[in-house]
């Protein structure tokens with residue numbers, strides 16, 4: 001059991017580094033904090049489950065992620081929300097969709113590049129056994 005806690009601690013440290021790196025990128029500014037309903041008043045009537053990088057950092061600290069895929073699922077949610085809220089062909093919507101896809105691809109690439117697949121397999125086993 002102590003080994004499992006060590007593995008999950010290592011996962012949290014790794015995910016914080018990934019999350020911080022994404023949040024530092026100016027191109028992902030609009031994904032860094034919860035959507036500001038002052039700026040986009042109808043957002044919560046369209047998007048049922050908002051997600052952002054600050055919320056994800058808090059979820060790491062609350063031990064909500066037991067493997068990298070759980071973290072990537074929230075990245076996928078954040079991206080899907082942006083595509084859903086910005087469907088139109090106008091330049092503003094297109095740019096936000098592009099940024100959302102770029103964020104998603106960057107997150108997957110960072111994790112695949114820096115995470116040992118055996119480590120992720122171990123984390124998933126811990127998740128599935130819980």
Ligand SMILES: CC(=O)c1nc(NC(=O)[C@H]2CNCCN2)sc1-c1cc(O)cc(O)c1
Nearest residue numbers: 030031034035036040082085086092093096
């Ligand atoms: C994150 C997101 O999905 C988002 N989408 C927007 N879309 C629009 O403004 C489109 C909607 N269609 C008509 C043309 N405007 S603004 C916005 C946003 C940007 C920020 O700088 C902070 C923030 O919290 C949210």
